Amino acid sequence: MRVHLGSDHAGLELKQHLAATLAADGHEIVDHGPHVYDALDDYPPFCLRAGEAVAADPGALCIVIGGSGNGEQIAANKVKGVRAALAWSLDTAKLARQHNDANVLAIGARQHSLDEATTFARAYVAEPFSHDPRHQRRIDMLSAYEADGTLPPLPGSA
Secondary structure: OEEEEEEOHHHHHHHHHHHHHHHHOOOEEEEOOOOOOOOOOOHHHHHHHHHHHHHOOOOOEEEEEEOOOHHHHHHHHOOOOOOEEEEOOHHHHHHHHHOOOOOEEEEEOOOOOHHHHHHHHHHHHHOOOOOOHHHHHHHHHHHHHHHHOOOOOOOOOO
């Protein structure tokens, strides 16, 4: 599987570790930067590019990494076609794929050990979307809203 990666300075070390680990697991890695440490860099240029790349690459996945993962998730979610989820546990990493068919996972490098974050990334990449009709229905509602601003009906309204 092709996995796009993006981070900022706070996520650089984890990004480099995940790139090597996931490549060793047999995945194709596309690194959208940064490639060198710069304590003053900003996450949007890297995470937006990673998000655009995965949105244009059906079947691929993406992982964005920062200190908390919050800003990186927000940036990626600004890209049309991206569904980014923040992982803070093994379950949330798996459920991002299983229930939400998330094509981007955000991880906070300062929130987790290297081993824990690696476990999240591997679980996310390995977990398939369930294709459960209730989960697909929800994704379809979000996609319709993203496409043309159509709000889903409220429960109980026709």
